[in-house]
Amino acid sequence: AVVGVQAAAGRKLLERGRPDDIEGAAEALGNVEASAREGVTQMRSLLGTLRDPAGDEETEGPEVRRPEPRLEDLPALLDEVRESGLQVDYEAVGPVEDLSVPLAHSVYRIVQEALANVRRHSTADRAQVVLRVDRAAAAPYAEVEITDNGRPRHGTSGSGLGLLGVRERAAVRKAEVDIGPRAVQGFRVRVRFPLDSLVTSAGAAR
Structure with missing residues (x-):
């Protein structure tokens, strides 16, 4: 597709x-x-x-x-991005290690695509990746959020298709997507996956 x-x-x-x-x-x-x-x-x-x-x-x-890439591969990806000159902070909140392998793969690819978009189209010199898992919420979820401190780089707006993969991955898992400029300086990519119908890596259905 x-x-x-x-x-x-x-x-x-x-x-x-x-x-x-x-x-x-x-x-x-x-x-x-x-x-x-x-x-x-x-x-x-x-x-x-x-x-x-x-x-x-x-x-x-x-x-x-x-x-396929898993969450344990994420630090290596972030190190690769840092070598390009973009400072990236990472924070994990909640039992992120319990995510299923397919969901962890989606999270990895979303982070990869979002940071590639920052490098191509933003003046940002710093980005932050936050992965949150909350199974105690009324609607349990896993959420990945990528933000940066830049502005659109002149002449690099492209076709607007750079984040299409993020939306496709979210749609497959019926996730909520928030992509766009932040109220303050920078850009945000946030995807929240529902966990009620997903399976943990231990094989227990929720």
């Missing part, structure tokens, strides 16, 4: 043929490529999980067996 929307947007921009649409079309095509690669990686990971290792030794290898 993500690839289809981005490809259609890129085609429309190219059809208009205006010089200022070229950058937007290029970004849309770049997002198509990234989404396609991610989809293939996830499919290979799924097939590798389902396949019996003893029955298919020829296809074993790091590319097929590479696990």
